[in-house]
Amino acid sequence: MATLATPADAAAVTIGDIRAAHARVAPHIVRTPTLYSRTLSQVTGAEVWLKFENLQFTAAYKERGALNKLSQLTPDERARGVIAASAGNHAQGLAYHASRLGIPATIVMPRHTPTVKIQQTQAHGAEVILHGERFDDAQAEAYRIADERGQVFVHPFDDPAIIAGQGTVAIEMLEDVPAIDLLAIPIGGGGLASGCATAAKTLKPGIEVVGVQAELYPSMYAHLKGRDLPCEGDTLAEGIAVKRPGAITAAIVAKLVDEVLLVSERDLERAVSLLLQIEKTVVEGAGAAGLAALLAHPARFAGRTVGIVLCGGNIDTRLLANVLLRDLARSGRLARLRIRLKDRPGALFNVARVFEEQQVNIIEVYHQRVFTTLPAKGLVTDIECETRDAAHLERLMAALADAGYEASRVELA
Template sequence: MIEIEDVRAAAARLAPRLRLTPFLQSHVLSEMTGAQVMVKFENHQFTASFKERGALNKLLTLSDAQRARGVCAMSAGNHAQGVAYHAKLLGVPATIVMPAGTPTVKVEHTRAHGATVVLAGETLAEANAEALRITEERGLVFIHPFDDPDVMAGQGTVALEMLDAVPDLDAIVVPIGGGGLISGVATAAKGVSPGIEVVGVQAACYPSMLCALRDEPLQGGGNTIAEGIAVKYPGKLTTEVIRARVDEVLLVEEPQLEAAVALYLFVEKTVAEGAGAAPLAALLARPGKFRGRKVGLILSGGNIDPRLLAQVITRQLIREGRIVTLRIPLNDRPGGLAKVTAVLRDFGANIIEIQHHRTLLALPAKEASIEITFETREREHAHTIVDALRAAGFLPVIV
C-alpha cells in the first residue's frame, strides 16, 4: 500500500525533469454538464501520455548498478514510449517487448526513443512472458506498467498538481486499465483532501477492475477505442489500493467514448485517445452525479491512430445529423437525379457522395435508386431537407 509520502517523494524527483501540464477549466463542457469542469491535459507530455510519470519515477529509484545493467518493459503503447524516452535521457539501456502484431508506428516511435524492441508473442500475455524471461536471463530490472509501488507513486503526482492548482476540487475522475494511475491519484488526493471523491472509469467491455472489486470472475473482451484501458487482468497491488481508496467505478459504452473523443477535439481543440476521454464520457453519461460540483477530469493521453480518429469524427457528425445519407427511390427517367440535387442545393446542403443504382435486380425495371450523402449545418437543418424532399414527391429513407 503506497502512501501520500511516496507520492510526494516522487513529485520531488520528477519536478526537474517532467513537464507541468495544464489544468484548465472548460467553460463549454461546464455549461453542457452543469458541473465546473477542469481538465488535466496529460496529452501535453512529450510522449503524449501520463505514463512518463511512473516510468521516470521507477528509473530514478534504481541504483547505479541497476541502471548500468538496464531495464525491461512489456507494452504495446504508452508505457513503452515513456520507459524508452526517459531511459534514453538517463543513459539507461532499455529493452521493450511488444506483441508481434503491434502497429508499426508504435514500434518505430519506441525505437526512435533509443530502446531495443523485441517483437514476441501474439498476445500481451505471451509478450509479458518473454519480457520476464529476458529480464531474468540478463539480470535487468522489470518496469511493470501499473502493478509497481514506484510506478503508482509516480502516476499519483498528477493529482498533487491538480490539487495544488485547485485545492477545493470536489471530485477527480480517472480512467482505469490496470489501475496504476488511479491508485496513485487516489492515494495523493485522499492524502491532501480526505473528503474528495475519486471516481474510476472503465470501458464497459473491459470491466476487469470492477469485477475484481466485487470478487466476481474477471471479464474483458471485444473491440474498444479505449485500447489503453482494455486490460483483462488488473494488478494485485492496484486492486487493494483501489478497494481502499476509490469511491466508485463507472462503466461507459463505446458511443459515449466516441462522443467524448470528438467533443475534446471540437470543443477543446485537443486530441484525446479513447482511454483519455473515458472520464469525460462518464461525465456525459452521468451528469446528475456531478452537477453543481467542481470536477477534475484527467485526459490521460492523446495517442490515437489518425485513421481511427477520422472515423470517430465522421461517426459523431452522423450522430449529430451533420452528415446524412438518404436512400431515395426514383422513376428511371431523365432528370430524376437532377430534381433531388436541386432540392439539396436550394436548402444549402453540401453533397459528399452519390451512388446511382439502375441495374440492380432487386429493383423494378422502370425504377432506380440513389444513395446520397451530404453535409448539413445541424440536425434541424437535416430534417428540413428531408421534409423538402418529401414535399417534392420523393420518399427518402435515412440510412
C-alpha cells in the same frame, strides 16, 4: 481476475512516497496545466477542470511512473538495463526517460502492434522485440528475457514506484485547483487511479474519486463487484483495455476509490470529438474516459467541481478522423440518405434540385441499379450530404417527402 489482494497491498504506497516521487520527476517532466472548461461545464452540468497530461513530451502521464522507477534503480541495475511489455504509452515513457538517463531499455510488443508505435518507441532509443499475438504473450516473453539477461522488469501499473509516480498528477491538480471535490480517473490496470486516490484522499479527505472503465474491458469493475465479466473487443480506449488489474492496484482501488463507472464506445467517441472541437486538444480514447463518464452519467457529477485527467493523446490520425466524421453523422451535420428513384432521364437532377433548394451540400452520390430488390426499372441512390445541424437535416427530409421521394437515413451503429 487479479490475484487475491492483501492489506499490505493497500498500504503499499503512501503520500510520502508520492511527494518523494514528485520531487524526483518534477524537474524532468512538463508541469501540465489544469484549466477550467466553461463550455464543457455548460454541456455536463458540472464545474469541469481538465489536467492536460497529453502535453507531456511522449503525450501521456506514463512518463511519471516510469521516471520514478528508473530514478530509484541501483547503479548495477542501471547498467543491466530495464525491460517492459507494452504496445502503448508505457513503452514510450520508459524508453524516453531510460534513454535520457543512459539506461538500456528493451520493450516487448505483440506482433500486430501498429508500425507507428514501434517506430516511436525505437526513436526513443529502445530495443523493440515483437513476440506473440496478444499482450499476455509479450509479457511472458519479457519476463523470460528479463531472467535471461538480468534486466529489471518494469511493470506498467502493479509496482509501488509506478503508482507513486502516477499519483503526482493529483498532487499538481489539487495544488492548482484546491476547490476540486471529485476526480474522474480512467482505469486500466489501476496505476493512475491508485496513485491519484492515495494522494487525493490524504490531501483532501472529503474528496471523491470515481474510476472509469470502457464497457468492453470492465476488469477492475468486475473485480470489485466479485463478478466474472468478459473483457474483449475493439475499444477506442485501448490504453485502458486491461483484462486483469494488479494485486496492489486492486487493493488500493477497493479501499480508496468511491465508485467505478462504465462508459460505452459511443460516449468515448463523443468525448474525443468534444475535446477536439471545444478545447482544441487531441486526446486518445483512454484519455477521454473521464469526460465520457460525465456525458454518460450526468446526474452523478451534477453540481460538483470535477477534475478530469486527459491522460494521453496518442491516437492514430486515421482513427481520429473516423471518430470525428462519425460524430458529425450522429449530430445530423453529416448524413447519408437512401432515396428511391424512377429510372428515367432527369431523375437524379430533380432530386438534386431539392438539395439545392434546401441549401444542403452534396458530398458524394452512389447509384445502385443491379444489386437491389427493386424492380428492373427502379433504382436506389445513396447521397452523402452536409447540413448545418439536425434541424436542417429534418427540413431536407421533409422537403424530399413533399416532392414525392421515399428517403431514409443510413444510420450508424
